[in-house]
Amino acid sequence: GESVGLHLPTLSVQEGDNSIINCAYSNSASDYFIWYKQESGKGPQFIIDIRSNMDKRQGQRVTVLLNKTVKHLSLQIAATQPGDSAVYFCAEKTDSSASKIIFGSGTRLSIRP
Amino acid sequence: NAGVTQTPKFQVLKTGQSMTLQCAQDMNHNSMYWYRQDPGMGLRLIYYSASEGTTDKGEVPNGYNVSRLNKREFSLRLESAAPSQTSVYFCASSERWPRTDTQYFGPGTRLTVL
Numbered sequence: 221g222e223s224v225g226l227h228l229p230t231l232s233v234q235e236g237d238n239s240i241i242n243c244a245y246s247n248s249a250s251d252y253f254i255w256y257k258q259e260s261g262k263g264p265q266f267i268i269d270i271r272s273n274m275d276k277r278q279g280q281r282v283t284v285l286l287n288k289t290v291k292h293l294s295l296q297i298a299a300t301q302p303g304d305s306a307v308y309f310c311a312e313k314t315d316s317s318a319s320k321i322i323f324g325s326g327t328r329l330s331i332r333p
Numbered sequence: 334n335a336g337v338t339q340t341p342k343f344q345v346l347k348t349g350q351s352m353t354l355q356c357a358q359d360m361n362h363n364s365m366y367w368y369r370q371d372p373g374m375g376l377r378l379i380y381y382s383a384s385e386g387t388t389d390k391g392e393v394p395n396g397y398n399v400s401r402l403n404k405r406e407f408s409l410r411l412e413s414a415a416p417s418q419t420s421v422y423f424c425a426s427s428e429r430w431p432r433t434d435t436q437y438f439g440p441g442t443r444l445t446v447l
Contacts, residue, residue: 254435262441263337263440263441264376266437269435309375320391322378323375323376325375326375
């Protein structure tokens with residue numbers, strides 16, 4: 221199973237710097253990927269998604285990069301703010317017929333003032 | 334729109350008791366999901382309903398049953414609660430692929446089984 225929660229990997233970033241959160245996915249047949257943000261005591265919240273026919277997608281202050289060769293996904297957050305403190309999860313869609321999405325391990329992002 | 338709502342927010346059960354977690358969405362989504370999130374583990378899919386009238390097992394279905402009551406509502410039932418079912422339970426919904434597969438999550442139900 222995944223090893224997140226109390227033993228989450230943590231990324232500590234200075235406020236104003238850029239953050240890069242990485243994720244390795246498992247299924248080479250996955251065709252859709254999503255990044256979620258989860259603040260303490262709340263449910264996950266959609267940030268950005270990307271389909272497998274793309275290698276980069278940009279949103280507001282966030283960029284997702286997809287490298288299918290090595291099955292790697294990253295989330296870049298520009299000019300990190302205190303409100304970005306949260307656990308970030310990547311997720312992959314593995315079954316095209318049933319809208320089933322599998323979550324990977326999370327990373328806790330901590331912002332230093 | 335309220336999005337995805339869940340009741341109750343908190344629940345304490347004794348081993349062997351039963352209960353039903355309720356979930357409703359007002360976004361006219363076709364697909365609905367139940368996840369559990371444990372300390373030390375990521376989100377794991379319990380059951381999902383791709384569309385009204387269908388349900389399928391996810392990664393960890395044992396000890397649970399679900400009912401897709403109508404397009405809006407998807408309930409999760411614990412027939413005989415066990416301490417291993419202590420967790421935070423999240424309901425989610427999404428539109429059918431391919432327009433979008435983004436899931437919207439409810440606030441969660443924190444369940445403790447003694």
